[in-house]
């Protein structure tokens with residue numbers, strides 16, 4: 212992802228079929244090439260008329276929506292958030308199991324959730340509890356502790372001063388073709404492909420000031 216307007220849709224860091232059998236190829240293609248592409252195009256269209264916003268990064272655009280012009284605030288929340296959230300989601304998955312590489316994150320999960328199993332149970336409960344469309348996130352609070360939060364639509368945790376470690380897109384477009392309405396099965400699928408290496412890197416960045 213380039214730093215500011217005009218934003219581009221970077222290619223996936225793996226092949227469309229790399230997450231099979233957990234996330235299916237057709238879903239990955241449509242989700243990345245059609246849906247994320249549409250968010251990028253709509254965000255650029257909004258920013259095209261606001262030169263004063265064109266040098267801001269996604270994080271700068273989303274961190275303090277109150278500072279944005281009234282006419283484009285919700286559009287930037289929706290489409291800028293859509294770009295930011297999807298990039299974390301897509302770049303936070305991997306075809307290989309790398310949980311053992313989460314050397315800094317693993318003890319923090321034990322510290323804040325008691326055990327890995329309790330973390331998974333709690334994360335799944337949050338991801339299931341999102342009403343309608345949204346995301347569940349593992350975030351770092353300003354005091355350094357891990358927490359699970361959910362956001363609606365394309366709202367993003369960075370707007371609330373939280374630093375994102377990992378997140379799952381639970382909009383139905385992320386799983387409907389394979390799992391139909393069975394979100395619980397999709398969450399289990401995601402557990403198989405979440406990149407703990409990426410999450411670990413993001414966690415280290417968060418505790419170092421994000």
Ligand SMILES: [Fe+2]
Nearest residue numbers: 380382384385
């Ligand atoms: Fe999505």
